[in-house]
């Protein structure tokens with residue numbers, strides 16, 4: 001990969017940029033402005049979700065930009081409270097309407113279950129996945145994937161359905177790299193995406209990252225993003241200022257050595273959000 005416009009090929013042949021822009025709270029309080037800035041900074045892949053309540057802002061910013069829809073990669077997610085056939089269909093139509101588009105490049109199941117102790121999640125996930133398969137066949141989404149699915153959740157799809165998810169979007173950053181899920185996915189051609197690739201700033205001052213950022217002459221944020229890229233993981237960093245947006249795509253002028261990749265990959269746990277699909281949220 002040599003720039004954020006370089007792409008991976010998903011398991012159905014669709015091309016996906018190797019870095020996307022995370023939009024959670026990116027539009028909060030300033031409407032479409034944050035997204036307009038990201039478009040100006042060159043981002044073309046936007047990761048949103050019904051839950052973020054910013055799809056309208058993204059739709060507005062895209063229309064105002066005049067950029068051809070085909071140049072954009074728009075991804076959204078069905079929220080855990082809307083799983084099941086009816087909820088997914090309804091949520092999908094809402095997302096399209098708000099984004100002012102007639103198709104999505106990628107559509108994800110946000111979480112595998114409504115909450116950690118929900119018993120009948122397998123049934124709900126399979127029903128939702130069936131809708132995803134239909135949406136693909138109807139040409140309304142170019143690819144379907146999941147988010148926050150661990151191998152035990154992915155196995156339910158593998159055992160009961162034809163279509164393999166194109167991506168799995170999980171929390172991934174130095175200090176929390178979920179190796180078992182990453183290797184499960186990468187062995188099966190499922191592209192891993194990193195949410196909170198900067199650990200939402202919680203890891204940026206870690207001593208190892210500070211040391212390595214000095215060594216490579218980059219910021220700790222750039223180091224985190226480059227780390228994901230070198231792992232074949234798609235980072236989705238969110239930033240508010242034009243400068244940070246630019247900085248976060250400027251990660252192709254250096255390479256982290258093999259030794260340093262191992263050092264980052266084996267550093268002690270750090271910066272975990274406290275979210276896990278099978279357990280109650282841990283508050284720090």
Ligand SMILES: NC(=O)c1ccc[n+]([C@@H]2O[C@H](COP(=O)([O-])OP(=O)(O)OC[C@H]3O[C@@H](n4cnc5c(N)ncnc54)[C@H](OP(=O)(O)O)[C@@H]3O)[C@@H](O)[C@H]2O)c1
Pocket residue numbers: 021022023024025047048110147148169170194195196197198199200201204219221222236237238239240241244245247248
């Ligand atoms: N699938 C899921 O369940 C899930 C969960 C969480 C997030 N996500 C997705 O992943 C995206 C990214 O995750 P995130 O927003 O939680 O966290 P993140 O991207 O890891 O971190 C964002 C934070 O880092 C700061 N930042 C950005 N660039 C920086 C830089 N160069 N130097 C220093 N600080 C910098 C931002 O500050 P400023 O904004 O002030 O610039 C913001 O506070 C989300 O926006 C969303 O699209 C998905």
